[in-house]
Amino acid sequence: MNIVNMMWAGGSPYMSIHKVHHQVLSQAGAHAHISNWLLLGGELSCGVGSTRQWNMPQRALKGRHAWRLLVPFLRRRLRRALLAAQADVLLLDGVGVARLVLPLLQQLPGVRAAILFHGETRLSRADVQLLLSVPLDRLDIAAVSQTLAQSLEQDLGRPVRTLRMALDPAAFSASLLTQDQARQALGLPQQGQIFGAVGRLVASKGFEVLLEAFAKAHAGQPDRHLAILGEGPLRASLQARIEALGLSANVWLCGHRESLHQLYRAFDWLLVPSRAEGLGLVVQEAVMADVPVVCSDLAVFREQLAEGGCYLPVGDTQAWAQAIARCAQLDAAEVALRQRQALAPEQAWQAFQQASAELLRGSGSAR
Structure with a gap:
């Protein structure tokens, strides 16, 4: 299984997000090949596998003004790279990364995505439409707490996994x-x-x-x-x-x-x-x-x-x-x-290990 872990950026402001993704990916299994892609660049605080810094313009990723015209170009670059990486699973850091990547799934048959939400997020109407447009068998949505998962389920009207972060x-x-x-x-x-x-x-x-x-x-x-x-x-x-x-x-x-x-x-x-x-x-x-x-x-x-x-x-x-x-x-x-x-903590760690493995495999229930 080839997993591409796409995160917004590196550096100390994103350390807690890196830690969560690292913990999830540590449950991928010995035969998984993992690549970490940082869209804005920066250093990966912790992780497994190789790391690629894309150094994309932040204003383009956020769709600001004329910079949004760069988005189709950035997507074409990502598509070529994902095909070269023979990606099977995309682990996406929140809705910001999802906005850029999810429209590519139609051009990537056989690739499945999982979005991990780390905190309260204001989903626009366009965000909701985007998340609902992807079939359930090709997109998993997960949140790091049950509280957050329930909030997202209310906004989306579709299942959201609870993946409460835990440590060994x-x-x-x-x-x-x-x-x-x-x-x-x-x-x-x-x-x-x-x-x-x-x-x-x-x-x-x-x-x-x-x-x-x-x-x-x-x-x-x-x-x-x-x-x-x-x-x-x-x-x-x-x-x-x-x-x-x-x-x-x-x-x-x-x-x-x-x-x-x-x-x-x-x-x-x-x-x-x-x-x-x-x-x-x-x-x-x-x-x-x-x-x-x-x-x-x-x-x-x-x-x-x-x-x-x-x-x-x-x-x-x-x-x-x-x-x-x-x-x-x-x-x-x-x-x-x-x-x-x-x-x-011992029981929480066991539950997290199981839920992480299910998220990466696309198996198990959303709860």
Whole structure:
């Protein structure tokens, strides 16, 4: 089986997407031949198989103005390359890649496509028509959480697979650094309570609310610290707010870390104040590192942690401040154990392996 894994772009902003595709493709089997194609170019954060950087113009892919005239040319290039690769299966990263590639299926008999959705997506009427125009036996649609799958099913009126991302618990645990090692790697103090937050520095992650809440909870507690791992366009404004709040000695923007999966035990608690998430893989990673999680009250988090979660209203600064202050009185190990039992990472990993193999083979039910 020849699989072409088409993703929008490479680099750290797309690391979580690369990780999901890597995990799916790892279930393709020993005899599968895998090619990773990055439409906009960039580096592949993690993957299996070979990698090709296409360096296509972003404005053409998004169909902006006269640039859309390039789309037929880009499709012809892709068609020739797919024929040369003797592709059997196309794994597509979301609707942006699907818009470019799905119209080619009519010219590629015998090729089947699977689209993997990673987060909330606004589907236009044209998107819906495109997705519905491909026969069920030639197109699988999957989402990284049941919450997202149900939302897409409502929009499309056709089956959507739930492919809830999971990690191999044994391999993940074996890679973890100790608390002292992780804090040293991040340049954090060895003493005191350290809260962590992980994600792109963008508005949807809610880090500006987290800073305001931490400032309230930090008053009179100099041994309480916050480390935010990630990079993004809001870095300058977040740093300015840290300084304005007088938190420069207690809050760190640690930037992007390739070894993020090894570092969770640097934290006593993980805080996830997201406004929206397709899955929120950091929740799973923290729980498997035995780090308790406090997160926004989103359906996708309840899907993973059920009654074991510590949920707070989205964007409620006061509620987050009170929760941060209350963490000092809670038994962190007990909370972490309850959340691990709710997540059931071993069972989740087995279910993910089966669902990934079925997606690539085109077998199994959509649920």
